[in-house]
Amino acid sequence: MPKERFYADGLHFECTGCGNCCKLAGGFVYVTDDEIKAMARYLKLSLTAFTDKYLDIHKSRYVLKSNGDACILLENDACTVYPVRPVQCQTFPFWSTNLKSKYRWRITQFECEGIGQGRLYTKTEIENIVKMQSATDAGPSLVERKSQESSGSNEQSDSGTD
Numbered sequence: 001m002p003k004e005r006f007y008a009d010g011l012h013f014e015c016t017g018c019g020n021c022c023k024l025a026g027g028f029v030y031v032t033d034d035e036i037k038a039m040a041r042y043l044k045l046s047l048t049a050f051t052d053k054y055l056d057i058h059k060s061r062y063v064l065k066s067n068g069d070a071c072i073l074l075e076n077d078a079c080t081v082y083p084v085r086p087v088q089c090q091t092f093p094f095w096s097t098n099l100k101s102k103y104r105w106r107i108t109q110f111e112c113e114g115i116g117q118g119r120l121y122t123k124t125e126i127e128n129i130v131k132m133q134s135a136t137d138a139g140p141s142l143v144e145r146k147s148q149e150s151s152g153s154n155e156q157s158d159s160g161t162d
């Protein structure tokens, strides 16, 4: 019989807006094409301007730049693209890495004061959030996209406001 996950009875979480997860040293926020377009549009920037100002490349994928140890999009402890923030940010702290064990979840609690507070997320809700995050993990890498673009199969506008 498969072992029950430690969160079988759900987990309490409520974001306090402390901003700690936007300041995790050594972390990378991977972003998809759709997320890049949404953030550029929200900030009323062209894709080129947004890319130059806010994006770096890590392991052949776009990531948000950091400003010291904090995300470049964090200002006065608030996310400047909050309504269109990437899925990786939306799904924290319910990442598969943090849910590997009760121990990992407790370690994450040192970084996230919202863990253990607020409403109860059921096992099904938690697993749906993990699926949402995994879907963006599986996005094409920059290298794969470049080869699609050069073969003409991926037309991408340079405008973030179109």
Ligand code: SF4
Pocket (backbone or CB within 6 Å): 014, 015, 016, 017, 018, 019, 020, 021, 022, 092, 093, 111, 112, 113, 114, 115
């Ligand atoms: S660390 Fe947790 S409580 Fe703080 S902003 Fe991030 S998700 Fe919210």
